[in-house]
Amino acid sequence: xxxxxxxxxxxxxxxxxxxxxxxxxxxxxxxxxxxxxxxxxxxxxxxxxxxxxxxxxxxxxxxxxxxxxxxxxxxxxxxxxxxxxxxxxxxxxxxxxxxxxxxxxxxxxxxxxxxxxxxxxxx
Amino acid sequence: xxxxxxxxxxxxxxxxxxxxxxxxxxxxxxxxxxxxxxxxxxxxxxxxxxxxxxxxxxxxxxxxxxxxxxxxxxxxxxxxxxxxxxxxxxxxxxxxxxxxxxxxxxxxxxxxxxxxxxxxxxxxxxxxxxxxxxxxxxxxxxxxxxxxxxxxxxxxxxxxxxxxxxxxxxxxxxxxxxxxxxxxxxxxxxxxxxxxxxxxxxxxxxxxxxxxxxxxxxxxxxxxxxxxxxxxxxxxxxxxxxxxxxxxxxxxxxxxxxxxxxxxxxxxxxxxxxxxxxxxxxxxxxxxxxxxxxxxxxxxxxxxxxx
Numbered sequence: 209x210x211x212x213x214x215x216x217x218x219x220x221x222x223x224x225x226x227x228x229x230x231x232x233x234x235x236x237x238x239x240x241x242x243x244x245x246x247x248x249x250x251x252x253x254x255x256x257x258x259x260x261x262x263x264x265x266x267x268x269x270x271x272x273x274x275x276x277x278x279x280x281x282x283x284x285x286x287x288x289x290x291x292x293x294x295x296x297x298x299x300x301x302x303x304x305x306x307x308x309x310x311x312x313x314x315x316x317x318x319x320x321x322x323x324x325x326x327x328x329x330x331x
Numbered sequence: 332x333x334x335x336x337x338x339x340x341x342x343x344x345x346x347x348x349x350x351x352x353x354x355x356x357x358x359x360x361x362x363x364x365x366x367x368x369x370x371x372x373x374x375x376x377x378x379x380x381x382x383x384x385x386x387x388x389x390x391x392x393x394x395x396x397x398x399x400x401x402x403x404x405x406x407x408x409x410x411x412x413x414x415x416x417x418x419x420x421x422x423x424x425x426x427x428x429x430x431x432x433x434x435x436x437x438x439x440x441x442x443x444x445x446x447x448x449x450x451x452x453x454x455x456x457x458x459x460x461x462x463x464x465x466x467x468x469x470x471x472x473x474x475x476x477x478x479x480x481x482x483x484x485x486x487x488x489x490x491x492x493x494x495x496x497x498x499x500x501x502x503x504x505x506x507x508x509x510x511x512x513x514x515x516x517x518x519x520x521x522x523x524x525x526x527x528x529x530x531x532x533x534x535x536x537x538x539x540x541x542x543x544x545x546x547x548x549x550x551x552x553x554x555x556x557x558x559x560x561x562x563x564x565x566x567x568x569x570x571x572x573x574x575x576x577x578x579x580x581x582x583x584x585x586x587x588x589x590x591x592x593x594x595x596x597x598x599x600x601x602x603x604x605x606x607x608x609x610x611x612x613x614x615x616x617x618x619x620x621x622x623x624x625x626x627x628x629x630x631x632x633x634x635x636x637x638x
Contacts, residue, residue, distance in 0.1 A: 233361070233619075236542045244501070244545030259586055316619065322364045323451075324543050 234260040234267075234292070234314035236322055246327040250301035254280075258312055261291040266313035269296050271306050279306065303329025362446035364543040365454040365494035366536070367509055368582045369615050371591045372563045373530035376456050376492035376509050377443045378413030380618035380627050381405045386419070390595065390609035395425035397478075397606075399434065407629040411636055415439035418469070423478055432470025434479050438463050441490070445636050454494030454507070462486040462513065482523035488513035494536075496543065505539040508532065520568065530563035530575075538584060557582040564598060572601040578611065589615040 240255040241247045256269060269284040280296045287293035294310065309323040360367035360377030369375050371386065386401035401419030408414055416438050422431040441460035447453050466483035473479045494507040510531040517525045534557050541547060541554040559582060564575030580593025595609040621627030 235366075235538075238541075238546060242546040243542060318619065320361060322543060 233316065233318045233320050234258040234262055234312040235320055236310065236324075237292075239308070239324070239326075241326040243324040244326065246329070248329070250328055251298060254296045254298055254308060256284075256294040256296075256308075256310055257290075258292045258294065258314075260314040260316070262286055262294065263313040263315065264291075266319070267294060267311065269294055269308060269310040271296060271298060271308050273301075273304055273306055284310075301328045360443075360446075360456060360492060362454045362456045362492070362494065363448050363452060364496055365452075365492075365507060365539065366584075367456070367492045367494075367507065368534070368536075368557050368559075368584055369589055369591070369613075370509060370532050370559070370561055370582075371580065371593050371611050371613050372561045372576065372578050372595065373509070373511055373532060374439075374441075374460075374488075374490060376458050376490040376511075378407055378411065378441050378458065379405060380407050380621075380629075382616045382618055383417075383613050384616070386611065386613040388419075388595070388609065388611045391607040392605060393607075394427075395423045398422045401434075405439075409631045410629050410634040411443045411445070413439075413441050413443070415441065421470075421473060421478060430473060430476055430478060432473045433468075434473070435467070435469040435483075436465050438465065439488075441488075442635065445634070450497065452494070452496030452504070454492075454496050456492045458490040460488045460490065462488055466518065480523060483518040484515045484523070484525070485518075486513040486515045486528070494539070496539070501544050502540070504544050505536040507534045507536060507539075509534070515565075524567050524569040526565050526567040528563070528565045530561065532559050532561040534559040534582075552583070555584050557584065559593075561593065562598065572599060574599070574602040574605070576602065580611075587617050587620045589613075589617070591615065 235258065237257045237259050239257070241251055254271060264286045267286065270278055271280045272278050279299050279301055281299050282297055284294050284296040287295055305325050305327050307323060307325050311319065311321045313319050360375050360379070367375055367377065369381065383403040386403070388399045388401065390397045399419045399421050401417065403415060403417035405413055405415040416436060418436045419434045421434050423429070439460055439462045441458050443456065443458040447455040464480060464484045466481055469479045474481045488511055490511045492507065492509040496504045498504050508531060513528045515526045515528055517523045536557050537554050547554065559580060561578040562575065564573045566573040575598045577596045577598050578593040580591060582589055582591040592612045595611050597603040597606055597608065619627045
């Protein structure tokens with residue numbers, strides 16, 4: 209009897225949990241320019257791909273130089289064809305190190321945030 | 332027994348395959364860039380909606396093979412206050428006798444202070460909790476045989492986590508430590524002495540390296556892994572050397588679940604007298620994926636710290 213109960217608990221838990229899972233926190237999956245990378249010339253757009261779809265009104269990103277001055281050209285936008293992608297147009301960037309800060313609200317209503325740097329010019 | 336094994340295999344194998352299409356790493360206690368994953372032999376430093384089912388612990392002893400098939404369910408009451416319940420089914424095989432039955436139930440009430448980020452990448456979090464082992468909730472046969480406690484205990488516990496994202500050396504930033512310290516007050520100290528329990532884990536987060544420091548051109552499954560070592564010790568008021576284990580292993584984090592496996596090595600000769608090197612594996616489900624239901628979010632959407 210005990211075995212039967214135990215078996216049922218494990219199997220039901222596995223089967224019930226799996227199909228109902230529908231979302232999760234949004235974390236950075238990858239970026240272009242890549243996290244910590246060096247690119248030879250100024251990119252025109254920074255792309256951020258997240259692990260979940262984002263709520264556009266509450267998800268943003270900024271890019272700043274060493275002095276803290278913002279170098280993005282306008283606000284970040286969600287790619288209409290891929291709601292897990294956040295794009296930020298950039299001004300012409302002189303050689304240097306730039307910091308990307310992002311804030312994401314995923315469809316599960318959890319907020320996440322993070323930052324990373326990339327370098328323009330010879331590395 | 333074969334049905335039990337089949338069920339465990341199903342529980343372990345099925346959900347990971349279902350979720351395999353999800354990508355990148357995440358888990359549960361989040362503090363800025365830092366995600367503290369769920370550890371196997373000690374508790375993590377925060378509260379969340381999650382379930383560990385099963386946690387399989389295989390432990391050889393000098394006279395028997397002891398296995399446990401554990402469960403744990405953690406539920407948030409408010410955003411910072413959580414309740415947990417855990418236990419397991421135990422089997423003990425020896426030439427002289429075979430024993431099996433349910434372990435006692437343990438309940439936990441834990442409150443997490445909002446994470447500290449007083450300077451960039453401070454990544455400091457702590458929680459306080461009260462853990463109650465409820466005597467008499469397990470198998471009578473196991474209790475009579477002395478396999479499980481017949482005396483309850485209450486343990487005020489302090490938990491912490493610190494990520495090292497504020498270090499200057501980039502490749503050291505993925506390191507983090509978590510720990511817990513508790514005083515286990517026995518209901519009947521003369522029968523079962525009170526004790527101090529302490530544990531620490533050292534982790535190297537490949538997801539942190541990938542997302543916050545330097546993206547690596549390596550297979551994606553490697554970017555989801557966190558190698559770690561956990562050390563968990565107990566020092567009884569009865570005297571004698573402390574006993575405990577050192578558990579090196581790997582955690583694999585996906586969007587909605589985590590799989591962990593560790594060797595469980597006796598930390599000293601006193602521990603080796605009671606057990607050999609064992610193994611622990613755990614499937615962990617993050618229940619806040621059920622964000623639209625009571626099951627996956629706080630019952631009361633409020634933070635007692637007012638943040």
